[in-house]
Amino acid sequence: MSIVTVNHLTKKFGKFTALDGVDLEVNKGEIYGFIGPNGAGKTTTIRIMLGILKATSGQVRIFGKDAWDDAVEIHKNIAYVPGEVNLWPNLTGGEVIDLFVKLRGSGNKNRREELIERFQLDPSKKCRTYSKGNRQKVALIAAFASDADLYILDEPTSGLDPLMENIFQQCVRDAKAQGKSILLSSHILSEVEKLCDCVSIIRQGKIIESGSLDDLRHLTRTGITVRTKQPFENLEGLKGVYGIEQKDHSLYFQVDSEELGNVMKYISSYGIVSLESAPPTLEDLFMRHYKEDGGKV
């Protein structure tokens, strides 16, 4: 069952096209990763989903309702954490959490206390004294203390320390376990890898890659570090092998995922002493697209 469907979404700011035909689909109980370089259009997409910006063309439906027309109705079941959390300097963190929870409708008081404890926030301090990380905690606590069905998190951990990031990840997993859906926009690819079921990569307002993490891995290359008894004769001539480098006594190279079988057959005939294979990371994938992007410019 799809919770969010984005259909050919386009947004123009004057002459500048921020989004150019974006498609997305978040299903129930799914953690959906949304990644891309700065200025690619992640936040714009999210703001249109939230009915803050109006789409130039295309459609965004959440819980089957229109994101612009039925914004208020939709928001009753959404929790949102912005990337840049700006709070009222003269209100305390505790007051802001209560305000946010009440403005949405329902909330869980025990959960609020528990989260404040877990995130180690002092709720009696005025927001003006909070660091970026602490302001993010306020927004996260308010989001997870509410019984939302969809969590939209826009780079929510950019100011958190590793300990807090861990707690954040637990919160996201807990939400998933309860059948909630999460859209997570992030720069921290390891975090997306750890948490997400599906990923979309956006670049210059277009989705350039989309699918489950496993699907995406097939699109990329595996790194192999190998040491053999006899030296290779014609490794570079093999199909799907790239970037051969001599490292001390061993050899490092990358292999296209679909050629991995052939290459393994080939190298095993030279008597393997040691072999390490590094699975393709999201970072490799991301860097590949990003570099292509840089090449064009």
Place this chain on the structure above:
Amino acid sequence: MSKRFANTGRLMRFALRTDRIKLPVWVTSLVLFTILFGQMIPGLYTTGIDRKIMAETMKNPAITVMLGPGYGLDNYTDGAMMAHFMLLFSAIAFGIMSILLTADHTREDEEEGRLEMIRSLPTGALSPLTATVLTGVITNVIMALLIGFGLASLGFETMDLNGSLLYGASLGAIGIYFVVLTGLFAQLTPNARATTGYSFAFLIITYILRGIGDVSSEALSLITPFGFILRTQVYVNNYWWPVWVTLIISTLVFVFSLYLNSIRDLGAGFISTKPGKTYASGLLSFPTGLALRLQRSSIIAWTVGLFVLGSSYGSILGDLEGFIESSDLIKQMIPDTGDGLNMTERFVSLLMTILSIMGSVPVLLFVLKLRSEEKKNRTEHILTRAVSRNSLLGGYTVIALIAAPVIQLASLSGLWSSAVMVMEDPVSFQTLLTAGMVALPAMWCMVALAVLLIGVAPNRTGLTWLYLGYTFFVVYMGDMLKLPDWTNKLTPFGYIPQIPTEEINVFTLIILTMIAILLMVMGFMAYNKRDIQG
């Protein structure tokens, strides 16, 4: 020692660069405004009789409260008139400019973390404050010289070079005074809002104290910067000492703020804040409640402020009675209309209009707060929860609409309470209440204009201030400067009946209210259709 001021020059150039639009706009508008006035004044009252009558009118203590004491009234030359009409107002404008420019580069930079970046570079600990103050000083000096030579170049006999330079210098000195004063508050207070707030409060309070002082106690007037600088008696006696003394005081204040700057931590102030509540009160559970809570202290401060302003105007009504009794010329000027109204009552209606315009300032602030919330990316927190745009904008609008009668009540109560004490034949509360309340449709029109701009042109909401400024000017100075009638009809306040001298025209008031409603509806519609910036 020089290490503590390292790179001050570079920072000054940087400040000039960041303000490369703002500064020239302030400088040209204030300088041109002054020179245009200098050009206009000699044409206003040409005959000796005209001047005599004008001088007689200007002895009115109410005028003294507003414009400062008149010098040279026995021989009311163009120069004397220019100084009397314009010097105090221009001084306030210089003060406002200096506060805004200085606060931006001191506490605002500090709060936004920009100062931290600058301090991490090889700059001295005292360089940013010094650079900001020096930039302000240079700006004011340039304006002083431009005005001085500009007025002298008009070539009017009674506006000679020495007097004109003194005119410019008086304004420059006030500007510099408020530059260093804001610099001082930037050290004392814990945040940018408080810095601007305290500085403006100081400006307003000293303006009011000067007004009271000018009619009752010379000493009280002299302890305020405005009262002090008016003692230059420009174009009459041309005393330079108030300029020098103001500059010396400014230097001392600056040295003191440098000392405070050197002993405090970045981001800290000397006026401390106490820890707050862990849980939100019931007010913070709906958007209008939040709007009220955020503006709570501002609402209270403005209400009290308007009460005080009202009572300071009221306190001179007694003197006004005496003044009218004593002057035959004034009595002749005002023909007895046979409606049994005395001169004071006539004057009260003007006072009430002026108080209504002043009262529109906070009312506009309350509705425009939504716009500043949006700029600071805080409306997204509200709108991404189950809150409609109508209820968000509606909350701020309702607060402003209700604030209008509350503020009016405060200023007219202030006026009445002190008038009762000083007048032999006091104005009735009923009259004041009517005078205050008939102005409401005009105030609502201003709110409606703000709502419209929030919806249609969110980046142009500043236009409401320009419009209010225009209104204030036309109502305050229109008669004195013999501005044509239509200038008055371009503002909603021009349609408000003068109580008690005029009849209430219900039809006009209904039309004004309808216009307000129409503008608001348009504003709401546009607000529902546009992109929210944050």
